[in-house]
Amino acid sequence: MDRRFSVWxxxxxxxxxxxxFLQSPLLLIVRLYWGWQMAQTGWGKLQSLAKVTGFxxxxxxxxxxxxxxxxxxxxxxGGILLAIGF
Numbered sequence: 001m002d003r004r005f006s007v008w009x010x011x012x013x014x015x016x017x018x019x020x021f022l023q024s025p026l027l028l029i030v031r032l033y034w035g036w037q038m039a040q041t042g043w044g045k046l047q048s049l050a051k052v053t054g055f056x057x058x059x060x061x062x063x064x065x066x067x068x069x070x071x072x073x074x075x076x077x078g079g080i081l082l083a084i085g086f
Contacts, residue, residue, distance in 0.1 A: 031082060031083065031085065032083050034079075034082060034083075035079045035080065035081075035082035035083025035084070036079065036083055037079070038075050038076075038078055038079025038082060039075070039076055039079030039080050039083065040079070041075050041079070042071075042072050042073065042074070042075030042076025042077070042078070042079055043076050045068070045071065045072035045075060045076075046072045046073070046076060049065075049068050049069065049072060052068040052071070052072060053065045053068040056068050
């Protein structure tokens, strides 16, 4: 009984070490992908602020022009900052 438990512990330790090794590259890929997507979305909004302002007006968001500028800039700058690791 004790020997079988020890085998499982060793298998788990090997698994844990291999997964921990892959964690950093996976997080880097996810961060780069999400940052790139956010920056692209923000850039698209910055290029068509009139459409975004109109959409925000239709949704009933207060101060739609101010919010459109803020959200577009936030997505663009935030995406870049996320991609570079801040």
